[in-house]
Amino acid sequence: MIRVRGLNKWFGDHHVLHDVDLDVARGEVVVVIGPSGSGKSTLCRCLNRLEAADSGEVLVDGVPVPAEGRALARLRADVGMVFQNFNLFQHKTVLENVMLAPMKVRGVSRAEAERTAHELLARVGIAEQAGKQPARLSGGQQQRAAIARALAMRPKVMLFDEPTSALDPEMVGEVLDVMTGLAADGMTMVVVTHEMGFARRAADRVVFMDGGRIVETGEPNAFFDSPRTDRARDFLAKVLTH
Amino acid sequence: MSALLDHLPEFWQGLVVTLQMTAASFAGAAVVGLVIVAMRVGPVPVLRAVATVYVETLQNLPLLVLLVLAVFGLPEIGLKAGLTTTAIVVIALYEGAYIAEALRSGVNAISAGQGEAARALGLTFGQSLRHVVLPQALRTVVQPIGNIFIALTMNTSLAAAVGVVELTAAANRVNLLEAQPIPIFVGAGLAYAAIAACAGFVTGRLERRLAVAR
Numbered sequence A: 001m002i003r004v005r006g007l008n009k010w011f012g013d014h015h016v017l018h019d020v021d022l023d024v025a026r027g028e029v030v031v032v033i034g035p036s037g038s039g040k041s042t043l044c045r046c047l048n049r050l051e052a053a054d055s056g057e058v059l060v061d062g063v064p065v066p067a068e069g070r071a072l073a074r075l076r077a078d079v080g081m082v083f084q085n086f087n088l089f090q091h092k093t094v095l096e097n098v099m100l101a102p103m104k105v106r107g108v109s110r111a112e113a114e115r116t117a118h119e120l121l122a123r124v125g126i127a128e129q130a131g132k133q134p135a136r137l138s139g140g141q142q143q144r145a146a147i148a149r150a151l152a153m154r155p156k157v158m159l160f161d162e163p164t165s166a167l168d169p170e171m172v173g174e175v176l177d178v179m180t181g182l183a184a185d186g187m188t189m190v191v192v193t194h195e196m197g198f199a200r201r202a203a204d205r206v207v208f209m210d211g212g213r214i215v216e217t218g219e220p221n222a223f224f225d226s227p228r229t230d231r232a233r234d235f236l237a238k239v240l241t242h
Numbered sequence B: 001m002s003a004l005l006d007h008l009p010e011f012w013q014g015l016v017v018t019l020q021m022t023a024a025s026f027a028g029a030a031v032v033g034l035v036i037v038a039m040r041v042g043p044v045p046v047l048r049a050v051a052t053v054y055v056e057t058l059q060n061l062p063l064l065v066l067l068v069l070a071v072f073g074l075p076e077i078g079l080k081a082g083l084t085t086t087a088i089v090v091i092a093l094y095e096g097a098y099i100a101e102a103l104r105s106g107v108n109a110i111s112a113g114q115g116e117a118a119r120a121l122g123l124t125f126g127q128s129l130r131h132v133v134l135p136q137a138l139r140t141v142v143q144p145i146g147n148i149f150i151a152l153t154m155n156t157s158l159a160a161a162v163g164v165v166e167l168t169a170a171a172n173r174v175n176l177l178e179a180q181p182i183p184i185f186v187g188a189g190l191a192y193a194a195i196a197a198c199a200g201f202v203t204g205r206l207e208r209r210l211a212v213a214r
């Protein structure tokens, strides 16, 4: 579903991604972990070209991600993204947030967009918040609304960039539950997270990044119980003792 | 006082021209401002450069110079239009640069995440500007745009210098007959102040109505 080959990215003379290769199969859930600044977000953002790589290629469903314009917009319509800070449209209600892209990008009628939006809001457990402005919702509710907004495009893949990092601890669970449900329904997912419990429970594969490289990748139980590299062992020792 | 009352029809005619010029050139300036700001925050480097040069140039020239240049220069190169029309177009192009700058500060006040979220959903750059970024940017710049509207109203009086008989020119003509500058120009000034007061009232209302919870 996603195929990344030889991806390199510099910010100025800071080499942020080094020859990254990654494959994500249809229906697979890949969790990306690693220390802060290791390039996880940048990798995630290169997948739908919110960030343009300097070299290498990204293919989604066999198609190279277009450089710009309408072709790029069409590709992005098939790749859902959930941000750390939710980024709900502040001037629209929750329902309108979910309806906007299907109507403007897919040309879905208002009535159908509204029906789908209500279904999705119910699915993520915030049906009764539909008419509110995003700022009136709790962080956990906002993130679930953002997931519903992405799902409304019926994406082939969902990208999550630290979806629970901006949340109060008591709200992390409700968002992870929605994501676990999605994974169980067979959604292809790339998830950057520090939630190791979620990684163990929902991931098919864990990818460990450090210094802009993929250092280790493996099946979650094997990775967490017996990491092969020192860097992964150090990282896990730090995060798991907290 | 009688100098004013005796010439009400002339004043009225001048006021109508001022209002027409204000409405038409503000509408034009809004369109120009939207186009320029779209170019200026857009992804195409050439368009960004053109828009920047446009704004910098127009903000650094006196409007009167532009008006004189257009009224006397355009016929030289074979472009003929009515005086009032020429003045409206020049004022629209000029104030459009200011509107573009006000809108740009509004766009900059909106977090980059809003546009990214829109584009990540598959909206094109234009769609994300139109449906997500500009509606929020506009709400933050109602007051500055109201101020531009007021400045534009006052600036229409410069058209008197190139022969458009709007409110200031009308007052001037009456004064040539009556030689009572104080009541005549105070009267004209009050009419401008009334327009500005209306604009201030409307922007105040708009600002409250459009406030977004954050």
Ligand SMILES: Nc1ncnc2c1ncn2[C@@H]1O[C@H](COP(=O)(O)OP(=O)(O)O)[C@@H](O)[C@H]1O
Pocket (backbone or CB within 6 Å): A011, A014, A016, A034, A035, A036, A037, A038, A039, A040, A041, A042, A043
């Ligand atoms: N827009 C940017 N401009 C400059 N440097 C950036 C930018 N975004 C990220 N970086 C740098 O790139 C590196 C990787 O960042 P990021 O991908 O956000 O890491 P992570 O998500 O793993 O914490 C960091 O050193 C960060 O400072």
Ligand SMILES: [Mg+2]
Pocket (backbone or CB within 6 Å): A040, A041, A042, A162
């Ligand atoms: Mg990050």
